[in-house]
Each structure stands twice: as structure tokens, then as C-alpha cells.
Amino acid sequence: MNRAYRGAGASAGWTREDYIAGDRITENLLRADLLAKPRGSFMKWVVEPDGQVAGCVWLEPEKNRSWYLGSLATDPDRQNTGLGRTLLAAAERWIVSQGGTRVRLTVVDARETLIAWYVRRGYHLTGESEPFPDGDERFGRLLRHDLRFLFLEKNLAPGYDAP
Ligand SMILES: CC(C)(COP(=O)(O)OP(=O)(O)OC[C@H]1O[C@@H](n2cnc3c(N)ncnc32)[C@H](O)[C@@H]1OP(=O)(O)O)[C@@H](O)C(=O)NCCC(=O)NCCS
Secondary structure (H helix, E strand, O other): OHHHHHOOHHHOOOOOOOOEEOOOOOHHHHHHHHHHOOOOEEEEEEEOOOOEEEEEEEEEEOOOOEEEEEEEEEOHHHOOOOHHHHHHHHHHHHHHHOOOOEEEEEEEOOOHHHHHHHHHOOOEEEEEEEEOOOOOHHHOEEOOOOOEEEEEEEEOOOOOOOO
């Protein structure tokens, strides 16, 4: 996750967050988050035969059979090969298998190419937004202070064709 979100130089991914300095996550923060949200699942995409983790995603049920999707990340060395699309589709199929009918996520408004990527995957902006939390440096130090989270969602109800 740190290399995918914040990697620099040759190891940077195409969507890196260049408006925040520092790591995206630490092992302690991740463990605390998992304990605080026991209904959520943090999933990894493992590549055989060596068992290397090539991607991850966080899935958590909300209300009305809607699920929150976050922390979708792929190893920058494997990006732009279709892995992100594969992982997102697998996450959607898993949500449907759990009875979910809608998936929601947030993206920082400055990340236009990432929003476009989700739109190409069938997501749409809902019009909702909320301020990006400022002053909480556990997830990095903000280099801009004008950011907002935009909400996107996708309907997974019957009739939806699993990719
Ligand atoms: C978002 C992310 C998971 C996508 O993973 P990926 O493995 O690169 O995804 P894919 O290979 O399936 O897709 C690559 C796409 O990006 C496009 N792309 C590649 N480089 C690009 C660039 N510089 N600008 C715009 N689009 C670009 C490709 O054309 C391709 O588009 P298409 O699938 O519509 O054809 C990955 O970039 C990532 O881990 N980002 C950092 C973490 C993050 O921000 N996650 C999102 C949280 S909401």
C-alpha cells in the first residue's frame, strides 16, 4: 500500500498521491483498524508460485446491503497490466456473494485520472463529498489543504453482469 499510494521515483505507480508526504499506513495502524472494524475484510491478491502479495482491498458492509471498498492497491511493478481491474472485479463478485447490491468508495478530488479509471469500470460520482481530514498526520502530512473526498458508487443489484 505504501509503494502504491506514496512510492516515488522509479517505484512510483501511475496514481501516486503526490499531495501527501509520508507513509499511507503502518502495520500498527492497520492492525488497529482491523480490530476496530471487525465486520470488514482486508483481502490480499497473492501471486503463485512464490506467494508474493501483488494487491489488496478492504471491503466492509455498511447499511442497506451497501458495501464500502477502500485501500484498493496493486504493486506498482505490476500496474497497468490489468491487475487492478481484475482485483476490483473479484472484489465486486465477492460482495455480491455476500448479498451486497451496491459498492461505494471515496476518491480525493485531485485524482482525476483515478476517478476516470473507476468511471470506466462502471462507477459514477454520487454528488456527495466531504472535506479531507486535515491535521491527522497518522496517514501522512498534507501538502495541500483544499482537498475533498468525492463519493463514487456502482450498482451490483440483479441484472448486474459480474465482470
Ligand atoms: C488504482 C490501481 C489499483 C489500479 O491498478 P492497475 O493495476 O494499474 O490497474 P489496471 O492495470 O487494471 O488499469 C490500468 C489503467 O490505467 C490507465 N493508465 C495507466 N497509466 C495512466 C496514466 N499515467 N494516466 C491515466 N491513466 C493511466 C491504463 O490506460 C489502464 O486503463 P484501462 O484499464 O481503462 O484500460 C493502482 O494504480 C493503485 O494501486 N493505485 C494506488 C492506490 C490507490 O490510489 N487506490 C485507489 C484507492 S480509491
